[in-house]
Amino acid sequence: MHGEGAGEEIRLMRVIIRRELRDTLRDWRIAMPIGILTVVFPVLMAGVAQLAVYIVNRYGASLLAERVTPFLTLVVGFFPLSFSLVIALETFVGEKERNCLEPLLAAPISDRALYMGKLLAAVIPPLLAGYASIGLYALTLRLVLGGLKLPPSLYAQALVLTTLEAFVMVAGAVVVSAHTTSVRAANLLASFIIVPMALVLQVESIALFWGREGALWWFALALGVLAIILVRAGLRLFQREHLLSRGRQGLPPRRLWQMLKEYWSAPAYAGGEPFSLRRVYLRDVPAVLKESRRALVCVGASVVMAALLGRYLAQQYPLPADLLDFPALSASTFRGLSMPEGLPQFTVPGIFWNNVRALLVEACVGALSLGMGALLLLMVPMMLIGYFAGAVEQVGGGVSRFLVAFILPHGVVELPAAFVATALALRVGLALITPHRDGSVSRQLLETSVDFVKVFVFLVVPLLLIAAAVETQITPRVIMMLYR
Amino acid sequence: MNYPLVWARNLQKRFGELHAVRRVDLDVWAGEVVVLLGPNGAGKTTTVRMLSAILAPTEGEARVAGLDVVRDAVQVRRKVGLLTEYPGLYARMRAPEYLSFFAELYGVPEPRRRERIPALLEQFGLWDVCHQPLAQYSKGMAQKLAFIRAILHDPQVLFLDEPTAALDPLSAKLVRDTIRELKGQGKAVLVCTHNLLEAQELADRILVLGRGEVLAEGRPAELFQRYIRQAVCEIRFAGPWDEAWREIITSLAAIEAIGDGFVRYRTENVTLVNPPLIARLSAAGMPVVSVQILSDNMEGVYLAIVAEKGLPAEEGGDAR
Numbered sequence: 001m002h003g004e005g006a007g008e009e010i011r012l013m014r015v016i017i018r019r020e021l022r023d024t025l026r027d028w029r030i031a032m033p034i035g036i037l038t039v040v041f042p043v044l045m046a047g048v049a050q051l052a053v054y055i056v057n058r059y060g061a062s063l064l065a066e067r068v069t070p071f072l073t074l075v076v077g078f079f080p081l082s083f084s085l086v087i088a089l090e091t092f093v094g095e096k097e098r099n100c101l102e103p104l105l106a107a108p109i110s111d112r113a114l115y116m117g118k119l120l121a122a123v124i125p126p127l128l129a130g131y132a133s134i135g136l137y138a139l140t141l142r143l144v145l146g147g148l149k150l151p152p153s154l155y156a157q158a159l160v161l162t163t164l165e166a167f168v169m170v171a172g173a174v175v176v177s178a179h180t181t182s183v184r185a186a187n188l189l190a191s192f193i194i195v196p197m198a199l200v201l202q203v204e205s206i207a208l209f210w211g212r213e214g215a216l217w218w219f220a221l222a223l224g225v226l227a228i229i230l231v232r233a234g235l236r237l238f239q240r241e242h243l244l245s246r247g248r249q250g251l252p253p254r255r256l257w258q259m260l261k262e263y264w265s266a267p268a269y270a271g272g273e274p275f276s277l278r279r280v281y282l283r284d285v286p287a288v289l290k291e292s293r294r295a296l297v298c299v300g301a302s303v304v305m306a307a308l309l310g311r312y313l314a315q316q317y318p319l320p321a322d323l324l325d326f327p328a329l330s331a332s333t334f335r336g337l338s339m340p341e342g343l344p345q346f347t348v349p350g351i352f353w354n355n356v357r358a359l360l361v362e363a364c365v366g367a368l369s370l371g372m373g374a375l376l377l378l379m380v381p382m383m384l385i386g387y388f389a390g391a392v393e394q395v396g397g398g399v400s401r402f403l404v405a406f407i408l409p410h411g412v413v414e415l416p417a418a419f420v421a422t423a424l425a426l427r428v429g430l431a432l433i434t435p436h437r438d439g440s441v442s443r444q445l446l447e448t449s450v451d452f453v454k455v456f457v458f459l460v461v462p463l464l465l466i467a468a469a470v471e472t473q474i475t476p477r478v479i480m481m482l483y484r
Numbered sequence: 485m486n487y488p489l490v491w492a493r494n495l496q497k498r499f500g501e502l503h504a505v506r507r508v509d510l511d512v513w514a515g516e517v518v519v520l521l522g523p524n525g526a527g528k529t530t531t532v533r534m535l536s537a538i539l540a541p542t543e544g545e546a547r548v549a550g551l552d553v554v555r556d557a558v559q560v561r562r563k564v565g566l567l568t569e570y571p572g573l574y575a576r577m578r579a580p581e582y583l584s585f586f587a588e589l590y591g592v593p594e595p596r597r598r599e600r601i602p603a604l605l606e607q608f609g610l611w612d613v614c615h616q617p618l619a620q621y622s623k624g625m626a627q628k629l630a631f632i633r634a635i636l637h638d639p640q641v642l643f644l645d646e647p648t649a650a651l652d653p654l655s656a657k658l659v660r661d662t663i664r665e666l667k668g669q670g671k672a673v674l675v676c677t678h679n680l681l682e683a684q685e686l687a688d689r690i691l692v693l694g695r696g697e698v699l700a701e702g703r704p705a706e707l708f709q710r711y712i713r714q715a716v717c718e719i720r721f722a723g724p725w726d727e728a729w730r731e732i733i734t735s736l737a738a739i740e741a742i743g744d745g746f747v748r749y750r751t752e753n754v755t756l757v758n759p760p761l762i763a764r765l766s767a768a769g770m771p772v773v774s775v776q777i778l779s780d781n782m783e784g785v786y787l788a789i790v791a792e793k794g795l796p797a798e799e800g801g802d803a804r
Contacts, residue, residue: 012589015585015588015589016589019574019577019585022576022577022581023574023576023577026576027576098572098575099568099569099570099571099572100572100573100574101572102538102566102568102569102570102572103566103568103572103586103630103633104589105538106536106537106538106561106564106566106568107561107586107589107590108558108559108561108562108589108590108591109558109561109589110558240538240539241538241539241540244533244538244539
């Protein structure tokens with residue numbers, strides 16, 4: 001609190017919010033599109049809903065109308081929110097570029113009041129526009145569609161989700177804005193917010209079209225937690241010093257290439273030691289793993305959770321016992337194993353390339369989803385292992401024997417490789433909210449990416465190669481041996 | 485008050501590998517104007533930012549109005565008026581609204597705001613343009629408005645970075661007069677400037693910074709004495725040069741140049757030498773028009789310090 005009372009902090013926050021709101025609303029480039037989206041778009045969407053009802057009446061596709069109308073409520077609320085990103089990304093870095101920031105930083109206002117004031121000022125106009133859009137949409141539905149009323153719970157869901165989406169986007173964008181050196185760099189990094197939010201919207205729409213409205217509350221909970229994490233991370237990382245520093249550079253991809261090239265020479269961080277496998281395995285890789293220990297703990301916890309969830313699902317949805325008839329397996333089962341299309345062949349190259357590809361995809365998804373995508377993609381196979389182990393347990397088949405036979409031989413090499421790659425992907429994804437010690441997001445993104453490449457090439461790939469060989473050559477023999 | 489309003493000891497600031505401020509000791513007392521001189525990148529702005537509690541020192545200690553700049557950052561900022569390197573105005577606002585925003589941040593009560601903002605705008609000649617958006621302000625107008633912002637809350641301590649930059653001579657004089665007035669009110673004022681004439685005119689003490697440390701410090705007269713050992717004087721006279729005058733001058737000083745209507749000489753003590761010299765020259769028939777001490781300005785002092793310390797004209801980037 002810096003010795004200030006909460007009342008004084010709130011007063012200062014209000015002063016900041018008022019100024020920022022006036023500034024935003026005076027900027028016709030922002031105010032006009034928000035206004036248009038708020039007024040025109042809901043009416044347009046009501047027209048779409050009307051079209052859906054027309055189709056229902058004519059062709060009897062009642063499900064379409066039932067699902068489209070609520071879905072459009074979410075869309076109508078979300079569209080004006082897109083401007084929250086524009087406002088939030090400008091918040092700090094925009095003022096810095098215009099040299100307006102220093103007088104504000106010199107003012108007697110705590111970091112918290114300044115940060116929260118700016119954040120709320122970026123949330124309020126698009127959020128109010130989102131609410132107004134939903135209201136106008138509901139009104140238009142009633143007027144145009146002869147009193148069509150959606151359940152109040154759906155409006156409540158739309159309002160809650162719109163609010164939380166706005167907070168997640170703005171909180172993320174303000175973190176970016178406070179840790180970049182130019183508006184351009186901030187706009188580039190905005191894709192790390194836009195892509196995950198687009199995924200969120202898609203999942204929400206799937207839930208709605210699938211008729212699982214209840215699942216949206218879980219989504220709201222997850223978004224709420226994420227918003228809190230982002231706001232807290234932003235507050236924790238906020239430093240006036242970083243905002244005034246112009247020494248930090250936006251780090252373009254060519255810098256990534258330079259950093260990788262430096263790795264082959266004798267960089268200062270390696271004590272000037274020239275590149276050698278000895279240096280890689282005795283110094284570089286252990287150093288990165290040490291740096292990633294918290295991410296590894298997080299991955300470990302997620303894996304355990306996924307396995308337990310799989311076991312729980314096995315109890316809920318048991319497999320037929322004849323599917324778990326392992327003694328019926330023979331050597332020819334593995335020799336003649338032909339995989340369905342899209343799955344790898346049961347050969348060393350087939351399994352190796354599949355695992356490499358899967359972990360690279362996981363890293364890309366992780367980078368664009370605050371690392372969450374990487375965790376989720378790793379959790380899926382872990383959940384499957386938990387599920388099958390649970391299913392074996394259900395039929396009294398001996399879980400240890402199952403794990404030792406099917407998982408352990410290659411898993412002892414493959415799983416650590418996957419855990420390490422996921423932990424590194426998690427760090428890349430989290431770069432957005434864990435800036436470098438000099439305050440730069442892009443530098444952290446770059447350094448974690450270089451760490452990922454180093455560890456992937458020198459540790460993960462060799463381990464995956466060994467694992468593929470073991471999986472095709474040794475695992476079937478162990479299964480035969482234990483289940484004969 | 486028995487302690488300086490601004491006090492810093494061994495103040496240091498590093499940005500990664502760059503040691504922007506190496507060691508600065510500084511006192512500014514109430515009713516005193518201290519000027520920081522130095523080439524670009526010498527560490528002036530970084531020093532001011534540390535004293536304004538915007539940047540945290542890497543090492544050392546600083547107190548403003550008795551408050552620690554790290555522990556009591558918010559309270560320090562309340563006591564300080566900062567004129568930043570750039571005016572930094574919000575383009576879509578108008579002057580009264582802009583000043584009102586900062587006055588609110590600094591906790592200036594509403595009645596005081598209503599009285600002080602128009603008065604200051606009037607004083608600095610901005611009242612007639614106060615309905616215009618700030619984007620339309622000239623550089624000078626923006627600078628004046630930024631100056632008003634710095635003094636609006638009547639701070640005890642003022643840090644002014646290039647206060648007369650971009651100002652026309654009349655406005656610059658107005659700002660200098662205001663600084664003197666503030667000094668008269670007992671404020672402690674620290675000015676960063678490249679304007680050596682301004683430094684000489686305003687400063688009670690001058691600190692010359694280079695490579696992030698204090699290279700020289702003292703009252704202007706002390707610095708003249710320390711660095712300008714021999715003053716250069718010029719006598720302008722009517723009519724032609726008379727060789728008889730040369731002997732009179734060389735008996736007391738060293739002639740540097742003789743030209744059309746002027747003679748320039750060098751002496752270690754103008755107070756002792758000039759009165760008898762002028763008297764004897766007048767007695768010898770020199771029609772003296774004027775006498776001027778040419779080296780009696782900060783430029784000579786500054787150049788002497790820079791030359792002695794081997795400083796480049798511009799150093800590598802403290803302005804973070």
